[in-house]
Amino acid sequence: MARNALIVDDSGVMRKIVMRNLRNTNIHFDHIFEAGDGLEGLKVLESNEVAVIFSDVNMPNMSGLEMVKKIGEQFGKGKIKIVMVTTDGAEETINEAMSYGAAGYIKKPFTPEQMVAYLQDLL
Numbered sequence: 399m400a401r402n403a404l405i406v407d408d409s410g411v412m413r414k415i416v417m418r419n420l421r422n423t424n425i426h427f428d429h430i431f432e433a434g435d436g437l438e439g440l441k442v443l444e445s446n447e448v449a450v451i452f453s454d455v456n457m458p459n460m461s462g463l464e465m466v467k468k469i470g471e472q473f474g475k476g477k478i479k480i481v482m483v484t485t486d487g488a489e490e491t492i493n494e495a496m497s498y499g500a501a502g503y504i505k506k507p508f509t510p511e512q513m514v515a516y517l518q519d520l521l
Contacts, residue, residue, distance in 0.1 A: 404431045406439040406453040416452050422510040425517050436460025448478055450520055455484040466498040475499035479520040
């Protein structure tokens with residue numbers, strides 16, 4: 399299986415920050431895809447294998463929570479490792495994401511070390 403990652407965030411700047419942090423983890427990814435919202439994220443998954451997704455929660459068109467729910471329905475809960483990357487650390491939001499199949503969350507701002515810790519557990 400290809401080791402691909404998907405970054406889903408409506409902020410292009412935040413997608414670049416997540417990408418740079420992923421590259422600084424020294425964990426090799428064959429390809430890192432980007433999407434501006436949940437709908438674009440699902441579109442990427444239609445034609446690409448992805449091992450791990452880093453997704454914002456609050457986005458237009460389709461939120462990260464809605465996307466996680468759809469991914470769980472389409473691929474099976476937990477089949478694709480999903481990490482929510484968010485400023486919204488509210489317990490109810492995190493619990494909702496986990497109930498849909500998310501593997502965990504990283505609170506913005508974050509460090510490459512935090513990403514490594516998550517990735518080592520997930521991959």
